[in-house]
Amino acid sequence: MKIIVITLFPEIFNALNSGISGRALKNNLLTLTFINPRDFTHDPYHRVDDRPYGGGPGMVLKPEPLWEAIMAAKSQLPSAKVIYLSPQGKTLTQKHIQNGASQKEIILVAGRYEGIDERIVTMLIDEEWSIGDYVLSGGELAAMVVIDALIRCLPGSLGDEASREQDSFTSGLLDYPHYTRPEIFAKMTVPEVLLRGNHQAIQRWRMKQSLGRTWLRRLDLLKQRLLSQEQQALLDEFMQEYTE
C-alpha cells in the first residue's frame, strides 16, 4: 500500500516509526511519503495561510499551495482517492478502515487552522474522514490514527495474524478479557477455565465474555449482528449470571 500525506508538519509522523507501524514501514508493507504545501508557495514568505473572507477568528489554508501539493501527489498515485481528515467527515469505524486497507493507494490531506479553503474540498477531495466528534488542532494526529489502523489490517503486519480476528469490532463484537502470569495478582485469580488447557471450553468462555461485554458496553453493535443459536445461548447464560 502507498500513502502520501499532504501536511505542513511531516515530522509529527515520526511516531509511526515504532512498534507494529514501524515494522510495517521497515518491511515496505506500506510506503509512506509526505508532500508539504509550503514547498509550493511562490512568495518570499512562503505563506500557506490567510485571513478568512467575511472576517472572524483564525486563518485558513490557502488554496494555491494545497492545489499544487495535491496535484503533485495525484501525479505519483494516479488511482488514489484524496481523503481530507476533517471533524465534519464521516466518523470512521473498523469497517471503513478495512475497506480503506483494500485500496492500493491513498492520499491523506491534513488541515490546520480553521481548515482548508472550501474550493479545494469541492474540486479535489473525494471523501472526508473524521476520527470522532471532537476537534483537533490539525489533521496530522487523525492521519496517524488512520494509518496505524490501516496497517493493522495489512497481511503480514502483525506478529500473529490471528490477533486481528479477535480484535474488537473485527467480528462485530468487543474483544474478550485477557490475563497473563502471575496466576494470582492483588488477591485476584485468573478465571479457572483458562488454566485447565481445555481449548473448547476456553473458546466457549471467550465467546461468552465477548458477547457479554458487547451487551454491557455496546448494545448498538449487538443489535446490528445476527447471533447463531449457540451464541444466543451463551449470551443468555452471561445475562443470567450477570443479573443473579
Ligand SMILES: C[S@@+](CC[C@H](N)C(=O)[O-])C[C@H]1O[C@@H](n2cnc3c(N)ncnc32)[C@H](O)[C@@H]1O
Ligand atoms: C482546528 S481544526 C478545524 C476545525 C474546523 N474549523 C471545524 O470546526 O470543522 C484543524 C484541522 O484539524 C483536523 N481535524 C480536527 N478535528 C478532526 C477530527 N475529529 N477528525 C479528523 N480531522 C480533524 C482537520 O484536518 C482540520 O482541518
